[in-house]
Amino acid sequence: MRAGAVLAPFRGKKGPASVSLQALRRHVYRQLEPTAWPGKGLSPVNLTLAALIIVAVVAAVLETEPIIASGRQIWFDDFEVGVAVIFLVEYAARVWTVVENPRFAAYRFPRLRYMVTPIALVDLLAIVPAFFAFGGASSLILRFFRVIRMIRLAKLGRTSRAWITIREALYERRYEFALVLGVVIVAVLVSGSLMWLAEAEAQPDKFGSIPRALWWAIITLTTIGYGDTYPVTALGKVIGGIVGLTGVMLIALPTGLFAASFTEGVQRHRARVEQGEGGAP
Template sequence: MDEPTNLNLYRRLRRRTALILFTTGKTDAISRFVDLVLIALISLNILAVVLESIKDLQALAGPYFYAFEVFSVTVFSIEYIARVWSVVDNPWNPTHTHPIKGRIKYMITWMALIDLIAIAPFYLSFFATDDLRVLRALRLLRIFKLTRYSSAMTLLFQVFREEARTIGAALFVSMLLMFVASTLAFVVEHPVQPKVFSSIPASMYWATVTMTTVGYGDMVPLTPWGKMLGAFIGIIGLGMVALPAGILASGFSSALHRRRAILEEHVEGVMEDGIITIEEKDELNQLVQQLNLSEFDTRAIMHAVRVRQAEEAMETCPHCGKRIHEPDDADTDNPETGA
């Protein structure tokens, strides 16, 4: 009797851990508290890495920085192990239910790799005897852990995946333009400025600065053809560099529209009979969590559906079920007599 009881307790604990760590819509007090603690700890870690780069402050509070680093890595390590352990019970991602393959599949996901990279520099420092500044700088990657708690960042990554081909095509054209511009700049400017435009790779720096309209001024064309080329590249490059931003903005808007349309369609089905049961409410909340929509969006959609259904009810005859403003077939045939 004790073994099944312990097994059930083990599974309940694992399932509870999954609900705390993987729930996106935080309705549970413990889950919200854990998220707030992790967000605060990540933010303090980023601040500590920045302040630790100040030599005077590092010399004064070095032991305190190290103690805080040990504490943070301990918490992040426990979090990482808990996520890998409980991911098989994640109700919002059934693809990780296998005890071995599911956990391996989760460990190579984007967010799991970020969690691993966040703690890896600390453990690698025990084996590295050279300059540790690179490992310390890698701790700044912990800022990406905050993306887990931002629905906007999650949506942005989804847009990146959906628009990857379009953005890749735009970047390819920009790279091609930069290559042509740097080659032409080398041809027309190298005879006049052999030290400045010494090679095509060196000219690529000038082409990039010109295309992005930064214009540092450390490399300036002197020939008439070089100046014309710079003006042309500056005008064309402005549009090419802005193109990926426009693609992302359009994809972001389309993704939000699709998510709201999915939720609106589901709300219409739930509210068709005018009553929302507890099961339907739970299903609706789960869909909102999966779509990463805000409470404001949900309320606005539900209000719009209520208004639309009320208007449709007022325009429908309660006896025959036809729309009141639609004439009958007989009225259409003889509008004067109605016969």
């Protein structure tokens, strides 16, 4: 097969190699950038990358288990290098095609501007560890930056409406959430202070100061209750019971606010979709 036949789909009307290169760049850009993909959901390339991200993260988790990794470390190392090479190629392709993105095309140096964005730095940090260290804690932590890449790929795909609805829900009730946060902070301070007053003498190692008592207040108000710190005096137990009941009510407040706001956002989205379909010819 002639080389011209392979590049034929990418040739413009003028036919020079530069035009073909631009067409190829646009094609790669549509595959890598979710907003440019004309179909529903993610492109085949992004779907493959998303699956590879999940597999790589699972492998990074399994690598920390001695029973699994014993005698197989070379497999994990080779796999990590292979994944890093794939993502390095993908990173280079994104840098190459970013000039097709209207968001960056207006800059004098669009590629450099893209490379200093947070998401591009995350992409780079997910690649670098494989070429410097294997199995160390720092390397493992950096590999998990790939999970953030997963959010990037899915953000404007099938789940984009859900992400936007969540953002709108949080923004619309921001004042209510701020009020609830203020109430929680006051409740923590009051609870810690009262418990310090009741338990300081009986348990100076755990309630000898308000900062120490704040740990108990936070764990109790959030209804976690680790059990490492608890009151032993009668007054302390009474205060603990009141604080525990208060925590149940405080937890319900932001949950109800978010649920109501999210439901309203979904209903508005459905109404807009129905209006759009009704007005379509």
